[in-house]
Amino acid sequence: xxxxxxxxVPFEGLGCMADWIKQKGHQLxxxxxxxxQPDSSAAAAADWFIIMGGPMGVYxxxxxxWMPTAITLIRxxxxxxxxxxxxxxxxxxIAAALDANVYPHTQTELGWYPIDFTFQDRAAALAxxxxxxxxxxxxxxxxxxxxxxxxxxAASAACSNQAxxxxxxxxxxxxxxxxxxxxLQAMVDHGAGIIAHGGPFIQSAEKIRQHNNLLTExxxxxxxxxxxxxxL
Numbered sequence: 457x458x459x460x461x462x463x464x465v466p467f468e469g470l471g472c473m474a475d476w477i478k479q480k481g482h483q484l485x486x487x488x489x490x491x492x493q494p495d496s497s498a499a500a501a502a503d504w505f506i507i508m509g510g511p512m513g514v515y516x517x518x519x520x521x522w523m524p525t526a527i528t529l530i531r532x533x534x535x536x537x538x539x540x541x542x543x544x545x546x547x548x549x550i551a552a553a554l555d556a557n558v559y560p561h562t563q564t565e566l567g568w569y570p571i572d573f574t575f576q577d578r579a580a581a582l583a584x585x586x587x588x589x590x591x592x593x594x595x596x597x598x599x600x601x602x603x604x605x606x607x608x609x610a611a612s613a614a615c616s617n618q619a620x621x622x623x624x625x626x627x628x629x630x631x632x633x634x635x636x637x638x639x640l641q642a643m644v645d646h647g648a649g650i651i652a653h654g655g656p657f658i659q660s661a662e663k664i665r666q667h668n669n670l671l672t673e674x675x676x677x678x679x680x681x682x683x684x685x686x687x688l
Contacts, residue, residue, distance in 0.1 A: 567659025
């Protein structure tokens, strides 16, 4: 299978998903939108898009001229019935491609907080893949309206729209189950200013590091979801 990754910033990469892709023997190509001249030519031949996160907002397209192109490519992939998985900003870009609004949330969520999964409608098949609750890592200040025709299947105390499925092959996750110790530290470093400012759903760097043991469960959960999508 040919998997194509949209990466928006150097410090938000595939994380544990890179290991999964390598173990499965799939072809992996990238569009790194932060490059001076990003190359999206390999995207057209891909079977599966994985769209990563970043600190920018979908509503900041005037500052990020690559973003309309990325949204158009995602929209085309969905129309062609390709597999699409979005993480954090990636889920917001999918929502935008499905004509849903993306906007600043009332709360910034940064740290380890539980999400609850529900398995109704299109998400029913995920009941054998995902747990009912997962303590996972968050780093987002934006949210989105649920796209028309999509089914929400996860929520946290701070944010009601944490995950959605559209059709059978398009999944958006607002949270970060892909992190490794190194990529988690990179995100904490990048979020130092936000962490210092604080908030009701913002944890200290020390508290975040105390929960590194949760990475293994999160990675295993994401591997099950990748196995599920691979088999579609």
